[in-house]
Amino acid sequence: MLVNSEQIISALIETVQMVAFSLLFSTILGLPLGILLxxxxxxxxxQNLPVFNVLNGIINIFRSVPFIILLVAMIPVTRLIVGTSIGTAAAVVPLVFxxxxxxxxxxxxxLLEVDPGVIEAAEAMGATPWQIITKFLIPEALSSLxxxxxxxxxxxxxxxxMAGAVGGGGIGDLAITYGYQRFDTVTMMITVGILIVIVQGLQSFGNIAAKKIRRR
Incomplete structure:
Protein backbone atom coordinates (compact mmCIF):
# COMPACT_ATOMS: atom_id res chain seq x y z
CA MET A 1 0.00 0.00 0.00
CA LEU A 2 1.40 3.37 -1.05
CA VAL A 3 1.53 6.21 1.45
CA ASN A 4 -0.88 9.10 0.93
CA SER A 5 -0.27 12.83 1.16
CA GLU A 6 -1.72 13.03 4.69
CA GLN A 7 0.80 10.50 5.97
CA ILE A 8 3.65 12.35 4.30
CA ILE A 9 2.54 15.71 5.73
CA SER A 10 2.08 14.20 9.19
CA ALA A 11 5.55 12.63 9.05
CA LEU A 12 7.04 15.93 7.85
CA ILE A 13 5.43 17.81 10.75
CA GLU A 14 6.81 15.24 13.20
CA THR A 15 10.30 15.65 11.73
CA VAL A 16 10.09 19.44 11.98
CA GLN A 17 8.95 19.15 15.61
CA MET A 18 11.75 16.75 16.48
CA VAL A 19 14.43 18.90 14.87
CA ALA A 20 13.07 22.18 16.27
CA PHE A 21 12.79 21.03 19.89
CA SER A 22 16.04 19.09 19.72
CA LEU A 23 17.86 22.12 18.30
CA LEU A 24 16.42 24.38 20.99
CA PHE A 25 17.40 22.17 23.92
CA SER A 26 20.71 21.17 22.34
CA THR A 27 21.67 24.82 21.88
CA ILE A 28 20.68 25.60 25.47
CA LEU A 29 23.02 22.76 26.52
CA GLY A 30 25.76 23.23 23.93
CA LEU A 31 26.19 27.02 23.95
CA PRO A 32 27.39 27.37 27.56
CA LEU A 33 29.49 24.22 27.22
CA GLY A 34 31.16 25.57 24.09
CA ILE A 35 31.87 28.90 25.76
CA LEU A 36 33.30 27.17 28.84
CA LEU A 37 35.54 25.04 26.64
CA GLN A 47 41.81 29.54 32.67
CA ASN A 48 40.81 26.48 34.67
CA LEU A 49 42.42 23.30 33.37
CA PRO A 50 40.54 20.85 35.67
CA VAL A 51 37.19 22.20 34.46
CA PHE A 52 38.38 22.22 30.85
CA ASN A 53 39.71 18.66 31.01
CA VAL A 54 36.51 17.29 32.61
CA LEU A 55 34.24 19.02 30.07
CA ASN A 56 36.49 18.05 27.19
CA GLY A 57 36.45 14.40 28.27
CA ILE A 58 32.68 14.23 28.76
CA ILE A 59 32.01 15.80 25.36
CA ASN A 60 34.46 13.43 23.67
CA ILE A 61 32.71 10.44 25.27
CA PHE A 62 29.27 11.43 23.98
CA ARG A 63 30.62 12.34 20.54
CA SER A 64 32.35 8.97 20.20
CA VAL A 65 29.08 7.01 20.57
CA PRO A 66 27.21 6.43 17.27
CA PHE A 67 23.70 7.87 17.42
CA ILE A 68 21.93 4.57 16.76
CA ILE A 69 23.69 3.04 19.81
CA LEU A 70 22.99 6.12 21.94
CA LEU A 71 19.36 5.94 20.86
CA VAL A 72 18.99 2.42 22.20
CA ALA A 73 21.21 2.88 25.26
CA MET A 74 19.17 5.87 26.44
CA ILE A 75 15.79 4.12 26.31
CA PRO A 76 15.59 3.86 30.17
CA VAL A 77 16.46 7.56 30.52
CA THR A 78 13.96 8.48 27.82
CA ARG A 79 11.20 6.52 29.59
CA LEU A 80 12.09 8.24 32.85
CA ILE A 81 11.86 11.72 31.30
CA VAL A 82 8.88 11.46 28.93
CA GLY A 83 7.23 8.22 30.08
CA THR A 84 7.69 6.33 26.81
CA SER A 85 10.48 5.21 24.50
CA ILE A 86 8.63 5.59 21.19
CA GLY A 87 7.17 8.56 19.38
CA THR A 88 8.32 12.06 18.53
CA ALA A 89 8.67 13.31 22.12
CA ALA A 90 10.76 10.28 23.07
CA ALA A 91 13.11 10.82 20.13
CA VAL A 92 13.93 14.34 21.30
CA VAL A 93 15.75 13.10 24.43
CA PRO A 94 18.53 11.11 22.72
CA LEU A 95 18.71 13.74 19.97
CA VAL A 96 19.54 16.39 22.58
CA PHE A 97 22.24 14.22 24.18
CA LEU A 111 34.85 31.19 19.12
CA LEU A 112 38.46 30.13 18.73
CA GLU A 113 38.48 31.75 15.28
CA VAL A 114 38.05 35.20 16.86
CA ASP A 115 41.23 37.30 16.63
CA PRO A 116 42.97 37.30 20.04
CA GLY A 117 43.60 41.00 19.49
CA VAL A 118 39.88 41.65 19.99
CA ILE A 119 40.00 40.09 23.45
CA GLU A 120 43.20 41.92 24.32
CA ALA A 121 41.62 45.22 23.30
CA ALA A 122 38.55 44.48 25.42
CA GLU A 123 40.73 43.65 28.43
CA ALA A 124 42.69 46.88 27.91
CA MET A 125 39.40 48.81 28.09
CA GLY A 126 38.69 47.21 31.47
CA ALA A 127 35.87 44.90 30.33
CA THR A 128 34.92 42.06 32.68
CA PRO A 129 35.10 38.44 31.44
CA TRP A 130 31.29 38.39 31.12
CA GLN A 131 31.34 41.59 29.06
CA ILE A 132 34.13 40.24 26.86
CA ILE A 133 32.14 37.06 26.19
CA THR A 134 28.79 38.76 25.48
CA LYS A 135 29.93 42.04 23.90
CA PHE A 136 33.05 41.00 21.98
CA LEU A 137 33.60 37.25 21.66
CA ILE A 138 30.12 36.12 20.61
CA PRO A 139 29.34 39.12 18.32
CA GLU A 140 32.69 38.69 16.53
CA ALA A 141 31.97 35.00 15.96
CA LEU A 142 28.27 35.41 15.14
CA SER A 143 28.56 34.66 11.42
CA SER A 144 30.56 31.52 12.11
CA LEU A 145 28.11 30.53 14.87
CA MET A 162 17.56 7.48 12.00
CA ALA A 163 15.26 7.67 15.04
CA GLY A 164 12.61 6.05 12.87
CA ALA A 165 14.45 2.75 13.39
CA VAL A 166 13.05 2.60 16.94
CA GLY A 167 9.65 4.12 16.23
CA GLY A 168 10.67 7.72 16.63
CA GLY A 169 8.16 8.94 14.07
CA GLY A 170 8.77 11.40 11.28
CA ILE A 171 10.15 10.90 7.80
CA GLY A 172 12.55 8.18 8.97
CA ASP A 173 9.75 6.11 10.47
CA LEU A 174 7.75 6.48 7.26
CA ALA A 175 10.73 5.36 5.17
CA ILE A 176 11.39 2.30 7.33
CA THR A 177 7.76 1.24 7.89
CA TYR A 178 6.52 1.72 4.33
CA GLY A 179 9.65 1.95 2.23
CA TYR A 180 12.04 -0.60 3.68
CA GLN A 181 9.82 -3.16 5.40
CA ARG A 182 7.26 -3.23 2.58
CA PHE A 183 9.83 -2.92 -0.22
CA ASP A 184 8.12 0.24 -1.47
CA THR A 185 10.68 1.96 -3.68
CA VAL A 186 8.38 4.91 -4.44
CA THR A 187 7.99 5.75 -0.76
CA MET A 188 11.74 5.50 -0.24
CA MET A 189 12.36 7.89 -3.13
CA ILE A 190 9.76 10.35 -1.79
CA THR A 191 11.22 10.38 1.71
CA VAL A 192 14.77 10.74 0.43
CA GLY A 193 13.64 13.58 -1.82
CA ILE A 194 11.96 15.38 1.09
CA LEU A 195 15.11 15.08 3.22
CA ILE A 196 17.25 16.44 0.38
CA VAL A 197 14.94 19.45 -0.03
CA ILE A 198 15.00 20.12 3.74
CA VAL A 199 18.79 19.96 3.91
CA GLN A 200 19.27 22.14 0.84
CA GLY A 201 16.82 24.70 2.22
CA LEU A 202 18.50 24.81 5.63
CA GLN A 203 21.98 25.17 4.15
CA SER A 204 20.90 27.94 1.80
CA PHE A 205 19.17 29.82 4.62
CA GLY A 206 22.23 29.46 6.87
CA ASN A 207 24.58 30.68 4.14
CA ILE A 208 22.43 33.73 3.42
CA ALA A 209 22.06 34.62 7.11
CA ALA A 210 25.79 34.27 7.76
CA LYS A 211 26.61 36.39 4.70
CA LYS A 212 24.31 39.18 5.87
CA ILE A 213 25.87 39.13 9.35
CA ARG A 214 29.38 39.35 7.86
CA ARG A 215 28.39 42.42 5.82
CA ARG A 216 27.17 44.17 8.96
Whole structure:
Protein backbone atom coordinates (compact mmCIF):
# COMPACT_ATOMS: atom_id res chain seq x y z
CA MET A 1 0.00 0.00 0.00
CA LEU A 2 1.40 3.37 -1.05
CA VAL A 3 1.53 6.21 1.45
CA ASN A 4 -0.88 9.10 0.93
CA SER A 5 -0.27 12.83 1.16
CA GLU A 6 -1.72 13.03 4.69
CA GLN A 7 0.80 10.50 5.97
CA ILE A 8 3.65 12.35 4.30
CA ILE A 9 2.54 15.71 5.73
CA SER A 10 2.08 14.20 9.19
CA ALA A 11 5.55 12.63 9.05
CA LEU A 12 7.04 15.93 7.85
CA ILE A 13 5.43 17.81 10.75
CA GLU A 14 6.81 15.24 13.20
CA THR A 15 10.30 15.65 11.73
CA VAL A 16 10.09 19.44 11.98
CA GLN A 17 8.95 19.15 15.61
CA MET A 18 11.75 16.75 16.48
CA VAL A 19 14.43 18.90 14.87
CA ALA A 20 13.07 22.18 16.27
CA PHE A 21 12.79 21.03 19.89
CA SER A 22 16.04 19.09 19.72
CA LEU A 23 17.86 22.12 18.30
CA LEU A 24 16.42 24.38 20.99
CA PHE A 25 17.40 22.17 23.92
CA SER A 26 20.71 21.17 22.34
CA THR A 27 21.67 24.82 21.88
CA ILE A 28 20.68 25.60 25.47
CA LEU A 29 23.02 22.76 26.52
CA GLY A 30 25.76 23.23 23.93
CA LEU A 31 26.19 27.02 23.95
CA PRO A 32 27.39 27.37 27.56
CA LEU A 33 29.49 24.22 27.22
CA GLY A 34 31.16 25.57 24.09
CA ILE A 35 31.87 28.90 25.76
CA LEU A 36 33.30 27.17 28.84
CA LEU A 37 35.54 25.04 26.64
CA UNK A 38 37.03 28.23 25.21
CA UNK A 39 37.35 30.48 28.26
CA UNK A 40 38.68 27.78 30.63
CA UNK A 41 41.42 26.54 28.32
CA UNK A 42 45.06 27.41 28.96
CA UNK A 43 45.86 31.08 28.49
CA UNK A 44 42.27 32.23 28.06
CA UNK A 45 39.95 34.50 30.07
CA UNK A 46 39.04 32.12 32.90
CA GLN A 47 41.81 29.54 32.67
CA ASN A 48 40.81 26.48 34.67
CA LEU A 49 42.42 23.30 33.37
CA PRO A 50 40.54 20.85 35.67
CA VAL A 51 37.19 22.20 34.46
CA PHE A 52 38.38 22.22 30.85
CA ASN A 53 39.71 18.66 31.01
CA VAL A 54 36.51 17.29 32.61
CA LEU A 55 34.24 19.02 30.07
CA ASN A 56 36.49 18.05 27.19
CA GLY A 57 36.45 14.40 28.27
CA ILE A 58 32.68 14.23 28.76
CA ILE A 59 32.01 15.80 25.36
CA ASN A 60 34.46 13.43 23.67
CA ILE A 61 32.71 10.44 25.27
CA PHE A 62 29.27 11.43 23.98
CA ARG A 63 30.62 12.34 20.54
CA SER A 64 32.35 8.97 20.20
CA VAL A 65 29.08 7.01 20.57
CA PRO A 66 27.21 6.43 17.27
CA PHE A 67 23.70 7.87 17.42
CA ILE A 68 21.93 4.57 16.76
CA ILE A 69 23.69 3.04 19.81
CA LEU A 70 22.99 6.12 21.94
CA LEU A 71 19.36 5.94 20.86
CA VAL A 72 18.99 2.42 22.20
CA ALA A 73 21.21 2.88 25.26
CA MET A 74 19.17 5.87 26.44
CA ILE A 75 15.79 4.12 26.31
CA PRO A 76 15.59 3.86 30.17
CA VAL A 77 16.46 7.56 30.52
CA THR A 78 13.96 8.48 27.82
CA ARG A 79 11.20 6.52 29.59
CA LEU A 80 12.09 8.24 32.85
CA ILE A 81 11.86 11.72 31.30
CA VAL A 82 8.88 11.46 28.93
CA GLY A 83 7.23 8.22 30.08
CA THR A 84 7.69 6.33 26.81
CA SER A 85 10.48 5.21 24.50
CA ILE A 86 8.63 5.59 21.19
CA GLY A 87 7.17 8.56 19.38
CA THR A 88 8.32 12.06 18.53
CA ALA A 89 8.67 13.31 22.12
CA ALA A 90 10.76 10.28 23.07
CA ALA A 91 13.11 10.82 20.13
CA VAL A 92 13.93 14.34 21.30
CA VAL A 93 15.75 13.10 24.43
CA PRO A 94 18.53 11.11 22.72
CA LEU A 95 18.71 13.74 19.97
CA VAL A 96 19.54 16.39 22.58
CA PHE A 97 22.24 14.22 24.18
CA UNK A 98 23.62 13.52 20.71
CA UNK A 99 23.56 17.09 19.37
CA UNK A 100 24.38 19.01 22.57
CA UNK A 101 28.06 17.97 22.73
CA UNK A 102 28.32 18.31 18.95
CA UNK A 103 27.04 21.89 19.11
CA UNK A 104 29.41 22.61 22.00
CA UNK A 105 32.34 21.55 19.84
CA UNK A 106 31.13 23.60 16.87
CA UNK A 107 30.69 26.67 19.06
CA UNK A 108 34.15 26.13 20.55
CA UNK A 109 35.68 26.10 17.06
CA UNK A 110 33.78 29.23 16.02
CA LEU A 111 34.85 31.19 19.12
CA LEU A 112 38.46 30.13 18.73
CA GLU A 113 38.48 31.75 15.28
CA VAL A 114 38.05 35.20 16.86
CA ASP A 115 41.23 37.30 16.63
CA PRO A 116 42.97 37.30 20.04
CA GLY A 117 43.60 41.00 19.49
CA VAL A 118 39.88 41.65 19.99
CA ILE A 119 40.00 40.09 23.45
CA GLU A 120 43.20 41.92 24.32
CA ALA A 121 41.62 45.22 23.30
CA ALA A 122 38.55 44.48 25.42
CA GLU A 123 40.73 43.65 28.43
CA ALA A 124 42.69 46.88 27.91
CA MET A 125 39.40 48.81 28.09
CA GLY A 126 38.69 47.21 31.47
CA ALA A 127 35.87 44.90 30.33
CA THR A 128 34.92 42.06 32.68
CA PRO A 129 35.10 38.44 31.44
CA TRP A 130 31.29 38.39 31.12
CA GLN A 131 31.34 41.59 29.06
CA ILE A 132 34.13 40.24 26.86
CA ILE A 133 32.14 37.06 26.19
CA THR A 134 28.79 38.76 25.48
CA LYS A 135 29.93 42.04 23.90
CA PHE A 136 33.05 41.00 21.98
CA LEU A 137 33.60 37.25 21.66
CA ILE A 138 30.12 36.12 20.61
CA PRO A 139 29.34 39.12 18.32
CA GLU A 140 32.69 38.69 16.53
CA ALA A 141 31.97 35.00 15.96
CA LEU A 142 28.27 35.41 15.14
CA SER A 143 28.56 34.66 11.42
CA SER A 144 30.56 31.52 12.11
CA LEU A 145 28.11 30.53 14.87
CA UNK A 146 25.19 30.75 12.44
CA UNK A 147 26.97 28.38 10.04
CA UNK A 148 27.82 26.07 12.95
CA UNK A 149 24.17 25.88 14.03
CA UNK A 150 23.19 25.29 10.41
CA UNK A 151 25.51 22.28 10.29
CA UNK A 152 24.08 21.06 13.62
CA UNK A 153 20.52 21.42 12.35
CA UNK A 154 21.30 19.40 9.24
CA UNK A 155 22.90 16.75 11.44
CA UNK A 156 19.71 16.64 13.52
CA UNK A 157 17.62 16.12 10.38
CA UNK A 158 19.71 13.04 9.55
CA UNK A 159 19.61 11.79 13.14
CA UNK A 160 15.84 12.31 13.37
CA UNK A 161 15.43 10.13 10.29
CA MET A 162 17.56 7.48 12.00
CA ALA A 163 15.26 7.67 15.04
CA GLY A 164 12.61 6.05 12.87
CA ALA A 165 14.45 2.75 13.39
CA VAL A 166 13.05 2.60 16.94
CA GLY A 167 9.65 4.12 16.23
CA GLY A 168 10.67 7.72 16.63
CA GLY A 169 8.16 8.94 14.07
CA GLY A 170 8.77 11.40 11.28
CA ILE A 171 10.15 10.90 7.80
CA GLY A 172 12.55 8.18 8.97
CA ASP A 173 9.75 6.11 10.47
CA LEU A 174 7.75 6.48 7.26
CA ALA A 175 10.73 5.36 5.17
CA ILE A 176 11.39 2.30 7.33
CA THR A 177 7.76 1.24 7.89
CA TYR A 178 6.52 1.72 4.33
CA GLY A 179 9.65 1.95 2.23
CA TYR A 180 12.04 -0.60 3.68
CA GLN A 181 9.82 -3.16 5.40
CA ARG A 182 7.26 -3.23 2.58
CA PHE A 183 9.83 -2.92 -0.22
CA ASP A 184 8.12 0.24 -1.47
CA THR A 185 10.68 1.96 -3.68
CA VAL A 186 8.38 4.91 -4.44
CA THR A 187 7.99 5.75 -0.76
CA MET A 188 11.74 5.50 -0.24
CA MET A 189 12.36 7.89 -3.13
CA ILE A 190 9.76 10.35 -1.79
CA THR A 191 11.22 10.38 1.71
CA VAL A 192 14.77 10.74 0.43
CA GLY A 193 13.64 13.58 -1.82
CA ILE A 194 11.96 15.38 1.09
CA LEU A 195 15.11 15.08 3.22
CA ILE A 196 17.25 16.44 0.38
CA VAL A 197 14.94 19.45 -0.03
CA ILE A 198 15.00 20.12 3.74
CA VAL A 199 18.79 19.96 3.91
CA GLN A 200 19.27 22.14 0.84
CA GLY A 201 16.82 24.70 2.22
CA LEU A 202 18.50 24.81 5.63
CA GLN A 203 21.98 25.17 4.15
CA SER A 204 20.90 27.94 1.80
CA PHE A 205 19.17 29.82 4.62
CA GLY A 206 22.23 29.46 6.87
CA ASN A 207 24.58 30.68 4.14
CA ILE A 208 22.43 33.73 3.42
CA ALA A 209 22.06 34.62 7.11
CA ALA A 210 25.79 34.27 7.76
CA LYS A 211 26.61 36.39 4.70
CA LYS A 212 24.31 39.18 5.87
CA ILE A 213 25.87 39.13 9.35
CA ARG A 214 29.38 39.35 7.86
CA ARG A 215 28.39 42.42 5.82
CA ARG A 216 27.17 44.17 8.96
Missing amino acids: VVTRKGHLL YAGPYIARLIENS VLALTIATIGLVGASA
